[in-house]
Amino acid sequence: xxxxxxxxxxxxxxxxxxxxxxxxxxxxxxxxxxxxxxxxxxxxxxxxxxxxxxxxxxxxxxxxxxxxxxxxxxxxxxxxxxxxxxxxxxxxxxxxxxxxxxxxxxxxxxxxxxxxxxxxxxxxxxxxxxxxxx
Numbered sequence: 001x002x003x004x005x006x007x008x009x010x011x012x013x014x015x016x017x018x019x020x021x022x023x024x025x026x027x028x029x030x031x032x033x034x035x036x037x038x039x040x041x042x043x044x045x046x047x048x049x050x051x052x053x054x055x056x057x058x059x060x061x062x063x064x065x066x067x068x069x070x071x072x073x074x075x076x077x078x079x080x081x082x083x084x085x086x087x088x089x090x091x092x093x094x095x096x097x098x099x100x101x102x103x104x105x106x107x108x109x110x111x112x113x114x115x116x117x118x119x120x121x122x123x124x125x126x127x128x129x130x131x132x133x134x
Contacts, residue, residue: 034059035072042078049080 009016009024016024023031037057042048045056054061065083067073075081075093082091087101097105 034063035067038064038067038073042073046078047080048078050082053081 005018006015007018007022008014009027011023011027014024014026019028021028021031034057038053038059041053041057045052048056050061050064053059053064064073064081068075068081068083073081075083082093084090085092085098085101086096087105088098090098090100092098095102
């Protein structure tokens with residue numbers, strides 16, 4: 001006897017049989033419909049921004065960002081689409097961080113490494129400190 005694996009759909013709350021998308025069938029259909037509307041609009045309006053695409057299709061900007069992150073809407077093909085920086089939420093087109101956050105985090109890491117190196121040098125002793133100078 002096999003057991004059906006069921007769960008509650010995270011979008012609508014209905015009980016559904018588990019699948020690869022982790023959504024019920026009606027939410028999967030809605031997701032595909034949203035994507036198809038965005039894709040169709042972008043075929044004719046390649047230079048649309050996220051806001052213009054959302055307004056024209058009725059798809060939320062959050063869902064559009066999801067399509068971009070899933071590479072369903074490849075950002076290289078649409079010059080004005082973007083997604084938010086993982087740190088400050090500024091609009092970016094590549095990587096996870098904008099350049100200013102990347103620089104800031106790199107500086108912070110270097111500073112912490114320098115502090116750690118100072119602590120390591122400060123603890124214990126070195127042989128040359130034990131040798132008597134004559």
